Amino acid sequence: MTEVEKKEFVTLLEKHQNIVHKVCRLYTNNYDAHNDLFQEITIQLFKAYPKFRGDAKFSTWMYRIGLNTAITLYRKSKRRIQTQEFDTVEFKISQEEYDDTTEQQLKLMYQALQQLNDIDKALVFLYLEDKNYSEISETLGISEVNARVKMNRVKTKLRTILNP
Known part of the structure; x- marks a missing residue:
């Protein structure tokens, strides 16, 4: 190089x-x-x-x-x-940007995400990064239709985990 x-x-x-x-x-x-x-x-x-x-x-x-x-x-x-634990992670974001409610919601979300498999985690990660399904499918090497189907299944799974 x-x-x-x-x-x-x-x-x-x-x-x-x-x-x-x-x-x-x-x-x-x-x-x-x-x-x-x-x-x-x-x-x-x-x-x-x-x-x-x-x-x-x-x-x-x-x-x-x-x-x-x-x-x-x-x-x-x-x-x-x-x-x-979320509060022990160092970010370049100042702590005062988060209120307790947001921090608790993030902890719950990260706990729920840890219950997903690797591909589902990656899919949610890209979705939360505001990537469109075309970009998600390109990044993960799957079809756009498959990305949409998987995302709907993951949303259902997360709802079940977060609201038993």
């Missing part, structure tokens, strides 16, 4: 690093695991960057690599990753 490509990559990674942090938050349970996964995703992105053709947006490509890396590492570990 040339120096120009390396600088482009670093600039793009800095601009979109929150994508990687969000993926890490979804698939890890503590600060060290978050940092390890962030590093692994960054390495995979760096290795794959010379092959990035620009057919999709950089952020879509980044989601795909990040989610695939997280899912692959999760499956290799063959153990369920536990979630970390």
Whole structure:
């Protein structure tokens, strides 16, 4: 990779690093695991960057690599990753932006999301990121119709979990 490509990559990674942090938050349970996964995703992105053709947006490509890396590492570990309490996670968002109600709702949502399988988690994650079904299907490598069907099933499953 040339120096120009390396600088482009670093600039793009800095601009979109929150994508990687969000993926890490979804698939890890503590600060060290978050940092390890962030590093692994960054390495995979760096290795794959010379092959990035620009057919999709950089952020879509980044989601795909990040989610695939997280899912692959999760499956290799063959153990369920536990979630970390929401209030102990460090974000670049100041704590006063959240009131107790919002924080409690987020805790419940993360607990419900942990009960989903890897693909369903990724689907919800992209949906919550305001990705349209075309972008979701492209990122996950499934058809748009399949993405819509899966999303409806996941919504039903989450409703059941959150409102027993």
